[in-house]
Amino acid sequence: MRKSLLIAAAIVSVVAFTGCKGKNKTVTGGGGEAVSGKIEQSYKEKVAQSVDFTANLEAYKQTYIVPSITARIEKLNVDVGDKVKKGQILAEMDKTQYNTNALQLANAELDFARMKPVYETGGISKQEIDAAETNINVLKETVSNLEENVTLRSPFDGVVTARYNEEGDLFSSMSGTGIYQVMQMNPLKAYVFVSEQYFPQVYIGMPVEVKVDVYPDQVFSGKVSRIAPAIDPTSRTFEVEVTVGNSALTLRPGMYARTTFNMGEVDNVTVLDVAIQRQTGTNDKYVYVLKDDGTVESRFVTTGRQVGDRIEVLAGLAEGEKVVIAGSARLLDGMKVQVIEGAQQ
Known part of the structure; x- marks a missing residue:
């Protein structure tokens, strides 16, 4: 009998203890x-509504240096990693085609100069003089185009990020790649997909903090440079382009970044974290x-x-x-x- 009473008391104790562990703490x-x-x-205080989004850094501009003619590469003036200036000559192609057309242009202009007095005295028709002038204009366009394609220049300040050919290679515009790839790294840009609820708060010129894992103790300054006018109905986000200053070239395209947008302040209740x-x-x-x-x-x-x-x-x-x-x-x-x-x- 005594043993049965002890077992019953133990069961009651377990039930009571179990009831104490409910979610409502009663x-x-x-x-x-x-x-x-x-x-x-x-008490209430102003709380900054900072929101973080991830993104990949990208070059502000990038291009492939591609001549539109088939020609042999005579000289490569830069290599991967070199900084280049806008207008700097990066590569020089064989000038045979250019020289041939330049000579034809010089001869055509000389012939035209001889024909003009004859035309003025009625020795040749207007049709002939017009044809000669048209030929000169066509040759000028051809020479100008060839000049651009035998002397290849950088279209902007940047860094050479890839080289695909060697001196002496016969380059064809049908090859699918250029001779160089050049990227503008100052500034960089990041495309951030922001939740649609923040659409009213984001504006052009809005400051954005940017951090990368490679430099965890540094904060880089960016600003909103473009806002997509439409919301993606699938993800419920809109695309924001953030431009990030990079004068020291510390950051590089392809780095994983975390961007912080300050969406303003609201008055909310706060307590000490230990509470x-x-x-x-x-x-x-x-x-x-x-x-x-x-x-x-x-x-x-x-x-x-x-x-x-x-x-x-x-x-x-x-x-x-x-x-x-x-x-x-x-x-x-x-x-x-x-x-x-x-x-x-």
């Missing part, structure tokens, strides 16, 4: 001694709120951003409510709290 203090605790009154408790085994967060009768109740809250040693509370707590910031480990719902002298109220 165990009461049972009128025991008050637990000492430190209290702070929640926020986390329920074991879940992601739920709660605070102990001091009621008028001196007892506490646990209140589940939705938190937002960290502001120094304070945390933004989005839901679950009103401005002016008193929360426990020290002594929470010993508390259960309904327990009385003896406020430590000097605590904020």
Whole structure:
């Protein structure tokens, strides 16, 4: 009989203990001694609405140096990694075609100069003089085009990022690649896909902070340079181009970046971070709120951003409510709290 009573008592104890572990923490203090605790009154403050998005850095401009003629490469003046200036000669092609057409142009101009007096005296028709002039114009265009394609220049300041040929190679415009690839690395740009809810807050010229994993302690300055006018209906995002200054060429195209947009400020309730408790085994967060009768109740809250040693509370707590910031480990719902002298109220 005694053994049966002990087993029954054990079962009751287990059931009681199980009931104490519910999500709502309904165990009461049972009128025991008050637990000492430190209290702070929640209050509203301005909280910066900073939002982070990831992106890949890209060259601001990039191009392939591709002549439109088939010719042998006579000279390569730069190599991979070299910085180049706009208009700098990068490569020189065989000038046979250019020289031939330039000679034809010179002869055509000489012939035209001889024909003009004859035409003025009626020795040749207007049709003949017009044909000669047309031929000169065609040759001028041909020579100008060949000049651009035998002396290859950089279209902008940048860095040579690839070379695909050697001196002496016969280059064909049908090969599919150029002789060089050149990228403009100052500035760089990043295409960021921003959630549609922030569309009203993003504007041209908006400052953006940029960080890369390679330099974790550095913050680079960027600004919004273009905003897509439409929202992607699948991802519910819109594309934003961010231009990032890179005068020291510290950053490189292809780097993984994190961009931070400051979407303004809002007045929200905040509490000290030590007030926020986390329920074991879940992601739920709660605070102990001091009621008028001196007892506490646990209140589940939705938190937002960290502001120094304070945390933004989005839901679950009103401005002016008193929360426990020290002594929470010993508390259960309904327990009385003896406020430590000097605590904020």
